[in-house]
Amino acid sequence: MEAVIGGIEILLNWQVLLALFVGSVGGVIIGAIPGVGAPTAIAILLPATFSMEPVVGLTMLLGIYGSSMYGGAIPAVLLNTPGTPVNALTTYDGFPMTQRGEAHRALSLAYSASFFGGIFAILCLILFAPVLAMVAPKFGSREIFLAALLGIVLVIVAHRGQAMAAGMLAFLGIFLNSVGLETVKYTQRFTFDQAWLSSGFDLIVVVLGLFGISQALVLMVDSDAVPKPMTVQGNLFRGFAELFRHKRVASVSSGFGVAMGIIPGVGEFTAQFLSYTYARKTSKQPGMFGKGSPEGIIASEASNNAVPPSAMIPLLALGIPGEALTAMMLSVFYVHNVVPGPQLFRDHMDFIMALYLSLLILNVLVVIFLLFSTNALIKVTQVPTRFLGMTIMALSFVGVYSLRNSITDCAIASGFGVFGLILKRLGLPVVPIILGMVLGGIMEVKLRASMARIDSPLDFFDRPISVVIILAIVFVIVQHLRTLRAEGKQPGTTAGDSV
Amino acid sequence: MSRLRSYLDVLQRERPPGDLVFALGFLAFCLFLFANLGEEVEWVSGMGLVSQPAFWPTVSVLGMLLFAILHVCGSLVSPRTPGRLQETVFWMRSLEYVAYLLVYVWSVPFLGYLPATVLFSLLVTFRLGYRKPVAYGAALLFAISVVLIFKSILQVNMPVGELYEHLPASLRRFAMSYL
Numbered sequence: 001m002e003a004v005i006g007g008i009e010i011l012l013n014w015q016v017l018l019a020l021f022v023g024s025v026g027g028v029i030i031g032a033i034p035g036v037g038a039p040t041a042i043a044i045l046l047p048a049t050f051s052m053e054p055v056v057g058l059t060m061l062l063g064i065y066g067s068s069m070y071g072g073a074i075p076a077v078l079l080n081t082p083g084t085p086v087n088a089l090t091t092y093d094g095f096p097m098t099q100r101g102e103a104h105r106a107l108s109l110a111y112s113a114s115f116f117g118g119i120f121a122i123l124c125l126i127l128f129a130p131v132l133a134m135v136a137p138k139f140g141s142r143e144i145f146l147a148a149l150l151g152i153v154l155v156i157v158a159h160r161g162q163a164m165a166a167g168m169l170a171f172l173g174i175f176l177n178s179v180g181l182e183t184v185k186y187t188q189r190f191t192f193d194q195a196w197l198s199s200g201f202d203l204i205v206v207v208l209g210l211f212g213i214s215q216a217l218v219l220m221v222d223s224d225a226v227p228k229p230m231t232v233q234g235n236l237f238r239g240f241a242e243l244f245r246h247k248r249v250a251s252v253s254s255g256f257g258v259a260m261g262i263i264p265g266v267g268e269f270t271a272q273f274l275s276y277t278y279a280r281k282t283s284k285q286p287g288m289f290g291k292g293s294p295e296g297i298i299a300s301e302a303s304n305n306a307v308p309p310s311a312m313i314p315l316l317a318l319g320i321p322g323e324a325l326t327a328m329m330l331s332v333f334y335v336h337n338v339v340p341g342p343q344l345f346r347d348h349m350d351f352i353m354a355l356y357l358s359l360l361i362l363n364v365l366v367v368i369f370l371l372f373s374t375n376a377l378i379k380v381t382q383v384p385t386r387f388l389g390m391t392i393m394a395l396s397f398v399g400v401y402s403l404r405n406s407i408t409d410c411a412i413a414s415g416f417g418v419f420g421l422i423l424k425r426l427g428l429p430v431v432p433i434i435l436g437m438v439l440g441g442i443m444e445v446k447l448r449a450s451m452a453r454i455d456s457p458l459d460f461f462d463r464p465i466s467v468v469i470i471l472a473i474v475f476v477i478v479q480h481l482r483t484l485r486a487e488g489k490q491p492g493t494t495a496g497d498s499v
Numbered sequence: 500m501s502r503l504r505s506y507l508d509v510l511q512r513e514r515p516p517g518d519l520v521f522a523l524g525f526l527a528f529c530l531f532l533f534a535n536l537g538e539e540v541e542w543v544s545g546m547g548l549v550s551q552p553a554f555w556p557t558v559s560v561l562g563m564l565l566f567a568i569l570h571v572c573g574s575l576v577s578p579r580t581p582g583r584l585q586e587t588v589f590w591m592r593s594l595e596y597v598a599y600l601l602v603y604v605w606s607v608p609f610l611g612y613l614p615a616t617v618l619f620s621l622l623v624t625f626r627l628g629y630r631k632p633v634a635y636g637a638a639l640l641f642a643i644s645v646v647l648i649f650k651s652i653l654q655v656n657m658p659v660g661e662l663y664e665h666l667p668a669s670l671r672r673f674a675m676s677y678l
Contacts, residue, residue: 048653161512164570168525171562175532178556187541187552190532213600217593220627386627387634391641393600393623394616398645401604402655410604414597421593425586426515436559444555451549484509 003129006350007357010055016358019056023063024362025369030064031071032377034385036392037084038068039211042328044395046204047402054336055351058329059358065325066118066308066359067366069268073110073301074374075381078103078230083381086268086304089276093289093296100292104232108239109297111370113250116243117302118363120254121261121309126356133349136317136342141453142460144341145446146469147320148439151264153473155435157480158270166432169423173436176201178444196408203331203437205400209413210430211324212396214420219389221421226384231375246298249279253299257306262313264322264439268304275303309359316352317345320442324431327438510573516582517590522567522574529564536560599623611660612650613678617642651677 010016030041041064049057072083077094090110097106139147152170159166179190180200191197243250253275260271279299280289289296314320319341321327333340345352370377400413423430450460460466532539540553548554603619610618620642624634649655663674 048649048655051654164510164566164573168529168563168566168570171559171566175556175559175563178559182552184550185541185543185546185552187543188539189541189552189556190535190539192535192539213597217596220596220623221589221592224628384629387624387629387637390620390623390627390638393596394603394620394642394645397600397603398649398655398657401607402649402657405608405656405658407601407604411601414600418590418593418597422517422521422590425589426518426521427513428521440555440559448550451547487509 003349003353004126004357007353007355010350010354011357011361013056015053015056016059016354019052019060020063020358020362021365023060024067024365027064027067028071028366028369029377029380031068031083031087032074032380033071033383033388034075034079034081034083034381036215036388037072037211038064039207039324039328040215040392040396041068042325043204043207043211044392044399046207046328046331047399049332050335054332054338055354057332058355061325061329061332062308062312062355062358063362065329066305066362069301069305069308070111070114070366070370071377073107073114074377077106077110077297078232078378079228079381086272086307087300089272089300089304090297092276092300093291093293096290096292097297102292103230104234105238105242105294106292106297107232107374108235108237109242109294110239110301111367112239112243113253113298113301114305115363115367116250117254117257117305118309119360120251120302121258121306122356122360122363124258125309125313126353129349129352129356132313132317133345136345138465139318139342140463141446141449142463143465143469144318144320145443145450146460146466146473147264147314147318148442148446150469150473150476151314151320151322151435151439152443153476154264155432157476159429159432160483162427162429163480163484165428169429170432170436173433173438174440174443175436176206176433177437177440184448201412201437202403202409203327203434204403205409205413206416206437207324207328207434208396208399209416210420210423210433212392212399213413213417214424214430216389216393216396217417217421218424219385219392222385224384224386226382230378232378237371242294243298246295249275249282249295249298250302252278253302254306257303258310260303261307261310261322264314264320264435268307271303271307272300275299309356312355316340316355317342321435321438324434327434330438507572507576510569511577512573514574514577514579515586516580517586518577519571519574519579520583520587522571526564526567526571529560529567532560533564596623599626607660608658609661611663611674611678612657613643613646613674614660614662616646646678 026041027038030036030038042061045061049060068084069086072087073090073094074083076082076087076090078098080091080095082088082091094106094110097103156163156166156170179197181198182189188198256275257271276296276299279295280286283289283293283295285293311322311326314322315326315330319339321330330340338344396413397410400410403409420430454460460470536557540556542551542553599619603615607615617639620638621635624638650657659675663671666674
């Protein structure tokens, strides 16, 4: 309770509240524009937050992260185009409802399910925070190294049908992190005698290249697309009543979101896949799925919106980001010399509570904003895509150049922009590179620290948490290989078909 | 042979146009790094294996190489979708916009952030094929807004344009601080 009151005190600061408002409303607008998305927006804003207090900067980024999926549901339902990638599943049932003339019902369900998922996850986290505060300090170097390794393994196997590409890109991320002057023996690693490589690759530069500039290039090189204008008429509050009739689906889906958010490297897509499958299997009308089922929309939106709060757990408790957005947020901590991890959870629970409470407030803010501004937001989706590309490129420039006014940084970011464009065109994932960079650095430091404290590698097995994580790694790999083998035996299928 | 074939079938996946070009290009990059492992990393005597400065670069290059080989195999055993050349041309076309961005970056310390951003926005809008005045109005408004938000309000770190030195004294300080 003391921590909650401390958290409220932190939040009662005009800068924090303003950041929360700007982040929440900005996140909805960004989410509503197909082709931008939270990662691009966060990447662009990241350097600007470095000059703010950590809680102010993080609140703004959290606002964007937590609210973009709400906005992403608008084009998913109305235009069959997801505003953010995680709204893709919402198109399956949202757009058929729009075609039936029930756009307001679909949007209302999406908003209420998102709200339910978000609040469910935050309440779970607030209730479990004391438990996490007890468990987190039991993670030493060995456990954090193994948790980061588990994150790498999971990010590879979670990309079913693309595991090989995810693997090579995750290792590329680890490689990028290792380039430059290392700080133990001061040797150069893969610098090819080039001075500009001595300081290595900055995470922000790579992130802005892969998310910002690449997205700008994709939009500018491709042909222009301008969706048809439309409006929504009807009561958007009704979805809350309908959601109550499907409370089982909403609760289980939110539960999947919480569980998948906590596990590094897994995230929204797996949560949605599990929720949607569960909802269809237990529905009285499974034939309606994909044709405008309310349960389908609830499963998709409740699960994806439950992920952001829980994704903060591995970041805050262990200092391990589970996906690209929390990896970006990690850099805000580093810039301010705040080290997320067991100590933060143990000593600054008020700070943690402030972040959770800000998520709670943002969900309320966003729903109120959406209920009254949906028709205005639909106009945002009308921005021509090539023009949008130009704006993203100019904004990405601010992000890269403001770091240290370096033309070299901009050239490197542009290089990663072209690389990101190729990956996006081929449908290959970008996230493993970012996670590889962040987790690679953590693994290097923590493995070195653990080896200094143990006599043989077998000492990894002498602590219960280490053993559990090692068993989890082995289980995940064996299960993945078994699935691949089973899919390979089925004639006429490819490994990715089951996704 | 049939056993090898069944193992390779596991690697089958969707193969969009350009997939093989990318897979081979990435494999070539990995081989280049692998060939330079001896030169570009250092093994220090008297240190444990995992504490070696060379340990993680070696692990990452070997990991990349292994997965890149499997990715190429996956591409080769998967059904091809035509359009490789068009896709590669699409990738190359992005370089034109990269060039515009780099010219913009290069021009900021000379012209100043506001003039460079306005010029970049208007010229790229023209290049993208927009001809209606409303598009240029939107581009101008966007450029001014970006400068106001990031430079004037958020005070992000941007160099002062040399062009501002030639402004009247009363305007110079304002331009240097906020534009």
